[in-house]
Amino acid sequence: MVAPFRPPSRGEAASRLTDSLLAPGSHLPGTAAVHDWLAGLSRHTWMETQRAGLDELAGWVREPDTGFLRHHTGRFFSVEAVTVERADAVVPSWRQPIINQPEIGILGILVKEIDGVLHCLIQAKQEPGNPGGGLQLSPTVQATRSNYTGVHRGRAIPYLEYFREPAGRGVLVDIRQSEQGAWFYRKRNRNMVVEVGDDVEAVDGFCWLTLRQLAELLSVPDLVNMDTRTVLACLPGGGAYWSEAVASRPGDDFLAALARSADPAAPSVHTTDEVLSWITEARTRTELRVERTPLRELAGWCTEDGVISHRSGRFFSVVGVHVKAEGREVGAWSQPMIEPVGTGVIAFLVRTIDGVLHVLTHARTEPGYADVVELAPTVQCTPENYDVLPDAARPRFLDEVLRSERIRFDTVLSEEGGRFLGAQNRYVIVETDADVAADDPDYRWLTLSQYDELLRHSFYVNIQARSLLLCLRSLAVT
Amino acid sequence: MVAPFRPPSRGEAASRLTDSLLAPGSHLPGTAAVHDWLAGLSRHTWMETQRAGLDELAGWVREPDTGFLRHHTGRFFSVEAVTVERADAVVPSWRQPIINQPEIGILGILVKEIDGVLHCLIQAKQEPGNPGGGLQLSPTVQATRSNYTGVHRGRAIPYLEYFREPAGRGVLVDIRQSEQGAWFYRKRNRNMVVEVGDDVEAVDGFCWLTLRQLAELLSVPDLVNMDTRTVLACLPGGGAYWSEAVASRPGDDFLAALARSADPAAPSVHTTDEVLSWITEARTRTELRVERTPLRELAGWCTEDGVISHRSGRFFSVVGVHVKAEGREVGAWSQPMIEPVGTGVIAFLVRTIDGVLHVLTHARTEPGYADVVELAPTVQCTPENYDVLPDAARPRFLDEVLRSERIRFDTVLSEEGGRFLGAQNRYVIVETDADVAADDPDYRWLTLSQYDELLRHSFYVNIQARSLLLCLRSLAVT
Numbered sequence: 001m002v003a004p005f006r007p008p009s010r011g012e013a014a015s016r017l018t019d020s021l022l023a024p025g026s027h028l029p030g031t032a033a034v035h036d037w038l039a040g041l042s043r044h045t046w047m048e049t050q051r052a053g054l055d056e057l058a059g060w061v062r063e064p065d066t067g068f069l070r071h072h073t074g075r076f077f078s079v080e081a082v083t084v085e086r087a088d089a090v091v092p093s094w095r096q097p098i099i100n101q102p103e104i105g106i107l108g109i110l111v112k113e114i115d116g117v118l119h120c121l122i123q124a125k126q127e128p129g130n131p132g133g134g135l136q137l138s139p140t141v142q143a144t145r146s147n148y149t150g151v152h153r154g155r156a157i158p159y160l161e162y163f164r165e166p167a168g169r170g171v172l173v174d175i176r177q178s179e180q181g182a183w184f185y186r187k188r189n190r191n192m193v194v195e196v197g198d199d200v201e202a203v204d205g206f207c208w209l210t211l212r213q214l215a216e217l218l219s220v221p222d223l224v225n226m227d228t229r230t231v232l233a234c235l236p237g238g239g240a241y242w243s244e245a246v247a248s249r250p251g252d253d254f255l256a257a258l259a260r261s262a263d264p265a266a267p268s269v270h271t272t273d274e275v276l277s278w279i280t281e282a283r284t285r286t287e288l289r290v291e292r293t294p295l296r297e298l299a300g301w302c303t304e305d306g307v308i309s310h311r312s313g314r315f316f317s318v319v320g321v322h323v324k325a326e327g328r329e330v331g332a333w334s335q336p337m338i339e340p341v342g343t344g345v346i347a348f349l350v351r352t353i354d355g356v357l358h359v360l361t362h363a364r365t366e367p368g369y370a371d372v373v374e375l376a377p378t379v380q381c382t383p384e385n386y387d388v389l390p391d392a393a394r395p396r397f398l399d400e401v402l403r404s405e406r407i408r409f410d411t412v413l414s415e416e417g418g419r420f421l422g423a424q425n426r427y428v429i430v431e432t433d434a435d436v437a438a439d440d441p442d443y444r445w446l447t448l449s450q451y452d453e454l455l456r457h458s459f460y461v462n463i464q465a466r467s468l469l470l471c472l473r474s475l476a477v478t
Numbered sequence: 479m480v481a482p483f484r485p486p487s488r489g490e491a492a493s494r495l496t497d498s499l500l501a502p503g504s505h506l507p508g509t510a511a512v513h514d515w516l517a518g519l520s521r522h523t524w525m526e527t528q529r530a531g532l533d534e535l536a537g538w539v540r541e542p543d544t545g546f547l548r549h550h551t552g553r554f555f556s557v558e559a560v561t562v563e564r565a566d567a568v569v570p571s572w573r574q575p576i577i578n579q580p581e582i583g584i585l586g587i588l589v590k591e592i593d594g595v596l597h598c599l600i601q602a603k604q605e606p607g608n609p610g611g612g613l614q615l616s617p618t619v620q621a622t623r624s625n626y627t628g629v630h631r632g633r634a635i636p637y638l639e640y641f642r643e644p645a646g647r648g649v650l651v652d653i654r655q656s657e658q659g660a661w662f663y664r665k666r667n668r669n670m671v672v673e674v675g676d677d678v679e680a681v682d683g684f685c686w687l688t689l690r691q692l693a694e695l696l697s698v699p700d701l702v703n704m705d706t707r708t709v710l711a712c713l714p715g716g717g718a719y720w721s722e723a724v725a726s727r728p729g730d731d732f733l734a735a736l737a738r739s740a741d742p743a744a745p746s747v748h749t750t751d752e753v754l755s756w757i758t759e760a761r762t763r764t765e766l767r768v769e770r771t772p773l774r775e776l777a778g779w780c781t782e783d784g785v786i787s788h789r790s791g792r793f794f795s796v797v798g799v800h801v802k803a804e805g806r807e808v809g810a811w812s813q814p815m816i817e818p819v820g821t822g823v824i825a826f827l828v829r830t831i832d833g834v835l836h837v838l839t840h841a842r843t844e845p846g847y848a849d850v851v852e853l854a855p856t857v858q859c860t861p862e863n864y865d866v867l868p869d870a871a872r873p874r875f876l877d878e879v880l881r882s883e884r885i886r887f888d889t890v891l892s893e894e895g896g897r898f899l900g901a902q903n904r905y906v907i908v909e910t911d912a913d914v915a916a917d918d919p920d921y922r923w924l925t926l927s928q929y930d931e932l933l934r935h936s937f938y939v940n941i942q943a944r945s946l947l948l949c950l951r952s953l954a955v956t
Contacts, residue, residue, distance in 0.1 A: 010750075010751055167917045168917070171752070174751075174754065174755035174758045175755075175758055176758055176761065190762055271487060272488075273488055273649070274649070276652065276653065276935070277649050277652035280653055280668060280936075281652070283654065284582045370848075371848070439645045439646070456751070456754060458758075
């Protein structure tokens with residue numbers, strides 16, 4: 001039993017995934033067939049989302065002391081509030097509502113070989129918060145622990161068993177990652193990719209897509225959902241084979257630099273040990289204090305018509321919704337959601353240095369992070385929010401992104417529609433000649449290969465950067 | 479400024495460290511000279527530790543509501559209490575005192591080349607909790623943030639500046655690691671190794687030692703202190719060069735298997751991705767709830783003569799001490815300490831599988847861990863404690879360790895003498911033919927090379943396993 005065997009190595013997996021990134025797909029070849037399939041499904045899928053006051057949500061109760069809003073079972077999530085203190089920050093202290101969802105859910109994608117090429121099992125799924133109420137391309141399984149332990153007494157979740165008992169299968173990804181630390185208190189989901197055999201078929205509402213198809217579909221607004229993006233971002237997305245395959249495609253200097261960036265043997269501005277030391281320094285230096293505080297009468301926030309909003313009208317609101325749906329595990333429910341104000345900008349500045357594409361990476365603190373600091377996009381903000389904040393709070397590089405004409409990627413994508421109502425961000429990748437000092441405390445230039453290494457571990461790369469990395473890799477084939 | 483350069487790679491550092499592991503040392507060659515140096519120092523070093531009641535400690539106050547014992551400045555650390563709940567555990571719930579030390583301190587070792595070989599700058603240091611009150615070989619710098627920001631108004635800490643401003647120097651290690659999760663609530667220290675130039679000299683009480691000398695001194699009871707052990711354990715301790723160098727030494731099959739274990743190209747029972755997935759599963763599955771609770775009238779514990787002890791007389795006590803010392807930053811102080819009952823057993827079972835040494839590793843939960851589970855020795859316990867616990871709580875493999883005649887390492891080493899009074903553990907490495915199922919939820923076989931990779935990141939490997947890994951590597955040259 002203990003005799004060493006060599007299960008598929010990371011390098012082998014990376015090569016097979018590269019082949020998938022280059023393959024048009026066999027199940028619904030190309031992307032037109034995917035759009036047709038979605039159009040067909042949307043004719044007989046139906047979800048109605050109706051706004052409701054926070055105190056009119058069936059199954060949700062207020063805790064008497066704190067005013068925290070929680071499900072009567074004590075499961076799912078609760079809406080709480082925190083006081084945040086950050087010594088040395090431009091805004092050194094504030095209060096805000098925050099979602100507490102301590103359970104670790106599963107975001108899982110099954111993959112299998114079709115005609116020798118890995119395909120991902122993708123679900124067309126509606127969520128109450130999806131902009132326009134549309135279907136989005138979602139992972140095979142999105143399940144909170146309350147879902148999959150049956151707390152909501154719904155129907156069985158298809159394909160869940162492959163993720164709950166993955167031992168003995170090919171596990172390509174299995175890592176807990178954080179989600180939005182500005183809205184969630186220490187939420188973590190288990191990102192998984194599991195390979196299955198030929199016997200697993202796509203049931204109604206599911207289809208098999210290659211990484212190439214998903215890369216192309218990333219440039220369609222609001223189509224590839226956040227959970228799919230984070231799971232795909234955690235797949236090995238580089239290595240020498242990837243690099244050679246991408247370099248051999250017809251393209252410009254940018255493509256060549258992108259290809260080299262994913263090669264671990266290519267030079268980088270900083271060694272990975274230096275990047276890790278920078279993260280250690282940032283996590284040691286940053287003094288972040290997050291304490292729970294009552295949601296009732298939260299300073300700076302007001303409740304009107306059953307909605308909690310910031311007095312400035314900016315940032316976000318906490319709202320309630322009634323949802324009716326067909327084809328879900330549960331047919332009708334009510335829940336609170338976070339509704340952000342305005343569309344965010346999430347941008348990488350990228351630069352070719354010595355022939356290798358580097359990503360300008362920000363060491364960012366958010367109140368909900370489990371470990372103080374994570375690596376974030378160069379710019380991650382909602383520009384309108386800065387109208388009510390001190391000038392010094394305006395994000396570095398935001399103006400460069402907004403004014404740039406060297407745009408490589410620019411698509412509005414939405415965030416998790418199960419918790420966020422109409423949350424959209426403009427995901428942007430722009431080339432730059434900007435530079436930062438080698439010892440800038442807040443920014444470093446990283447290669448794709450360095451990200452590939454960091455993404456094997458929890459809590460280094462934030463959810464926005466994971467999405468954007470996937471977009472950056474997609475430029476290899478689009 | 480952004481032109482890529484190639485700073486010393488991890489591979490180069492690993493090779494130079496291997497040379498140090500093979501070198502007898504130039505400053506105090508061999509180990510006899512080190513003992514002479516220590517004997518000389520101990521004649522004019524002096525520390526007096528006197529027991530005192532917890533309520534007689536100058537500068538320490540009780541919080542009125544909770545009975546927590548804290549320093550009047552609010553810095554250093556406090557003695558608090560927690561309720562621990564672990565669904566599915568044999569002991570599903572208990573209460574205990576715990577030390578809360580939220581500040582991230584620095585444990586730093588300077589290295590420099592002498593005659594072309596890396597030497598570590600080691601300090602001979604006394605701590606109130608050191609067994610026998612003796613000098614121990616300590617890192618160049620051991621400093622809490624309260625120390626180095628001057629809260630205790632003591633003398634300047636020698637060599638501190640190299641760790642506070644490491645940018646531009648050769649940083650070989652810079653990673654936060656946990657400490658004892660049974661006694662500390664989420665304590666983390668920043669483990670650092672920084673290379674300096676020829677101009678840095680050893681001041682009185684410091685000496686330069688090679689890794690070879692430190693490896694040999696590890697088998698002297700209570701000599702190499704815990705902080706030195708954890709920092710050295712985080713150094714790159716493997717790679718092809720290490721493996722070849724060790725394999726070429728005269729030795730038995732065990733040495734050959736040890737050498738191969740550190741080679742990343744050698745086969746392993748599990749891939750590193752499988753090990754990471756196992757950790758993800760354990761951290762997802764384990765439901766650990768740790769809540770602060772008042773220290774006053776803590777169920778199961780009693781206070782008598784100013785000492786807090788468990789009613790069974792087992793586990794540990796919280797005691798107070800008055801300390802007078804020469805040659806410290808501060809000449810006299812009082813503080814609480816944790817005094818464990820009995821000597822612990824910390825053991826690796828190791829086995830040669832397909833010619834490669836593997837370490838049987840336990841996924842362990844302790845209440846103070848930042849992330850629920852860390853990798854721990856095969857056995858880590860104080861055997862006497864199990865007299866008062868259910869039979870099912872008796873640690874797996876403990877009896878095999880206690881009865882084994884295939885002992886490769888067996889030395890009593892002590893834990894941090896600044897917080898723990900006379901805390902000693904027997905560190906043991908024994909060969910075994912034992913096996914575990916490939917899908918055992920709690921144990922996996924790991925190679926040295928896999929540990930080397932995990933130790934680049936925070937909170938994977940617990941402090942006891944880090945110490946023991948250092949002992950295991952020391953067997954390459956002793």
